[in-house]
Each structure stands twice: as structure tokens, then as C-alpha cells.
Amino acid sequence: MSDRLRPHHVAVIASDYPRSKHFYTEVLGMSVIAETYREARQSWKLDLGMEGGVQIELFTFPNAPARxxxxxxxxxxxxxxxxxxxxxxxxxxxxxxxxxxxxxxxxxxxxxxxxxxxxxxxxxxxxxxx
CATH class of the missing domain: 3.10.180.10 (2,3-Dihydroxybiphenyl 1,2-Dioxygenase, domain 1)
Structure with a gap:
């Protein structure tokens, strides 16, 4: 077992799921690992992969506050x-x-x-x- 920390993922909450999905996959070229609609949360979760194994978790939530x-x-x-x-x-x-x-x-x-x-x-x- 390694005792070193290494990055696994970064979570991002988007206001417009299709627009952000296009940006991260088509513009930045990240690959889709999994895409899930979570009915109970009325939320999308898109797992995106990058070289080296680091992932982006792209979420949407109803009425999420702006940055x-x-x-x-x-x-x-x-x-x-x-x-x-x-x-x-x-x-x-x-x-x-x-x-x-x-x-x-x-x-x-x-x-x-x-x-x-x-x-x-x-x-x-x-x-x-x-």
C-alpha cells in the first residue's frame, strides 16, 4: 500500500448540463466514463476521464447557487x-x-x-x- 496522496477527481457543478458536457468532452476532449441521471436528486452526474487517470465529476443540481x-x-x-x-x-x-x-x-x-x-x-x- 502506498502512503502517497495522488489526485483522483475534481467535482464541478454546472448550471447547464448539455452545454457543460459539450465543453468538457468536445472542446477539452475528455472521455466519458459514465453518465447517470439521479432521479431522487433531479441531478446528472457525468464522470470524465483524463490522461493519467484523474477524473472530472460533472454534476447538476436544481437551483445551485452561483460562484x-x-x-x-x-x-x-x-x-x-x-x-x-x-x-x-x-x-x-x-x-x-x-x-x-x-x-x-x-x-x-x-x-x-x-x-x-x-x-x-x-x-x-x-x-x-x-
């Missing part, structure tokens, strides 16, 4: 994805009509990165690792 502020509210600040080619990913997002902030360089690592948002305004980051 209070972004991105500097207490709690999860943003979700970052490692990419090999930042420019290609920026172009892909822009082809899908997703606004991408100007690319910046991390002053400590010299890695290039940028931010964009999911359909509900959740701050997402692309971080170039190669």
Missing part, C-alpha cells in the same frame, strides 16, 4: 491542466469560441501558462510542461 466571486474567493482558486503545446491548445479553445487570456510566463519556473473559463465561469488554467 460568489472569481478567482480570488476562498476555496479552490482554479483547476490547472498540464499541456505539451500551449499555443495549439489556445488555438483549439479559440476555434470553439472560448476566450483565452494572454499567455504569461511563471517568474519562478519560466513555464508558459494562460487562463480561460468553463461555461459557468470556473477559472481553468493551461500550464505548458514541455
Amino acid at each position: 460568489p466571486t472569481r478567482p480570488e474567493a476562498q476555496g479552490l482558486r482554479h483547476l490547472a491542466f498540464a499541456v505539451d503545446d500551449l499555443d495549439a491548445w489556445c488555438a483549439r479553445l479559440q476555434e470553439h469560441g472560448v476566450e483565452v487570456e494572454p499567455v504569461r510566463v511563471d517568474e519562478f519556473t519560466n513555464a508558459r501558462f494562460t487562463f480561460f473559463q468553463d461555461p459557468d465561469g470556473l477559472p481553468l488554467e493551461l500550464y505548458e510542461t514541455s
Whole structure:
């Protein structure tokens, strides 16, 4: 048994299930592991897979409150994805009509990165690792 922590999943609550499903599967290219409608909760749960085994759990709930502020509210600040080619990913997002902030360089690592948002305004980051 390993005593190391490693990421398993990140849960995201969406306001518009079809729109967010399209964004995470078609725009970001995540694969569908399982899709379940939970009648008792009037809620969808979509399990999405990424390379390395980390998953996104995409939920909907009736009347879920909006995110209070972004991105500097207490709690999860943003979700970052490692990419090999930042420019290609920026172009892909822009082809899908997703606004991408100007690319910046991390002053400590010299890695290039940028931010964009999911359909509900959740701050997402692309971080170039190669």
C-alpha cells in the first residue's frame, strides 16, 4: 500500500448540463466514463476521464447557487491542466469560441501558462510542461 496522496477527481457543478458536457468532452476532449441521471436528486452526474487517470465529476443540481466571486474567493482558486503545446491548445479553445487570456510566463519556473473559463465561469488554467 502506498502512503502517497495522488489526485483522483475534481467535482464541478454546472448550471447547464448539455452545454457543460459539450465543453468538457468536445472542446477539452475528455472521455466519458459514465453518465447517470439521479432521479431522487433531479441531478446528472457525468464522470470524465483524463490522461493519467484523474477524473472530472460533472454534476447538476436544481437551483445551485452561483460562484460568489472569481478567482480570488476562498476555496479552490482554479483547476490547472498540464499541456505539451500551449499555443495549439489556445488555438483549439479559440476555434470553439472560448476566450483565452494572454499567455504569461511563471517568474519562478519560466513555464508558459494562460487562463480561460468553463461555461459557468470556473477559472481553468493551461500550464505548458514541455
